[in-house]
Amino acid sequence: MTADSVRWGILATGGIAASFTADLVDLPDAEVVAVASRSEDSARAFAERFGIPRAYGTWDALARDTDVDVVYVATPHAAHRAAAGLCLEAGRDVLCEKAFTLNVREAEELVALARQHDRFLMEAMWMYCNPLIRRLTALVADGAIGEVRGVRADFGLAGPFPPAHRLRDPAQGGGALLDLGVYPVSFAQLLLGEPDGITASAVLSDEGVDLQTGAVLSWESGALATLHCSLVGATGTTASVTGSLGRIDIPEGFFHPERLVLHRAGRDPEEFVPGPADGPRSTLKHEAREVMRALRAGEKESPLVPLAGTLAVMRTLDAVRERIGVRYPGEAPGGRPEADLTGDRAPA
Incomplete structure (x- = not known):
């Protein structure tokens, strides 16, 4: 961070990423410095639309950009674990869209990564x-x-x-x-x-x-x-x-x-x-302001959107899915990986 602004990176270029970026550029203490997509053309078009100086065709390039203070992850939620995890491991703070992950196992992994790397992490529960x-x-x-x-x-x-x-x-x-x-x-x-x-x-x-x-x-x-x-x-x-x-x-x-x-x-x-x-x-400015306030205060999570609350919501969503019979590829009942059925991995 500089004395005047927090430098943001945007990961993904869909509708919610555009809405959030449009609000960010209106905040005097926010600076959007980079955007990444799996498509370089999409990243460049997004950068041109919002006047962003750097556009990357890979998530990894954004995660490793040391001029970025915090990354807003706006992929579909099936990719949140991979995208947010990549950024946390590279030393970036992260605001990740909701639903936070597919299941509580993935959410717990992101929280563990944030604590391991001493990074700020927050679910983008703007409500x-x-x-x-x-x-x-x-x-x-x-x-x-x-x-x-x-x-x-x-x-x-x-x-x-x-x-x-x-x-x-x-x-x-x-x-x-x-x-x-x-x-x-x-x-x-x-x-x-x-x-x-x-x-x-x-x-x-x-x-x-x-x-x-x-x-x-x-x-x-x-x-x-x-x-x-x-x-x-x-x-x-x-x-x-x-x-x-x-x-x-x-x-x-x-x-x-x-x-x-x-x-x-x-x-x-x-x-x-x-x-x-x-x-x-x-x-979406309210959640952006809260992230920047927390970063300036040296906080690793927001008291308005605490990680314990995010994990509790994910447990409830997992429980509802188990009751209605919705399971995503690679999952066993309750959001666990299929390997849990064979004892290869302890249940989350």
């Missing part, structure tokens, strides 16, 4: 960095709605997605759960922690990935979360948190909200909206 989501968690923590009894959240897209699309490709970690369901699960666990019980049901595609999944998470406190994700129907992307004394609703876009509504008995509903300094809801 956790959103000012209104932070306000919601503060309201809950302050007892505004009493003890949390229930959480509900949904995220669905209309589709239809053809069989060749990455969202239906098992080799790319396809299915509604890892792409969309990670948000409802992360929302519930932000408020209640890792569940004690999990039930789930799904409709699977001919390729063996989930087209839509419903899950109920339960906690020993008596709290329940009802969660839904879909690739075959556009949902309202709404969420609510119900407590013993009231309820907080997110009327739309719960993972990047523009308003919250607090309901309490005997009082008028109270609305919360972003403050003047918060900026628009649909921005």
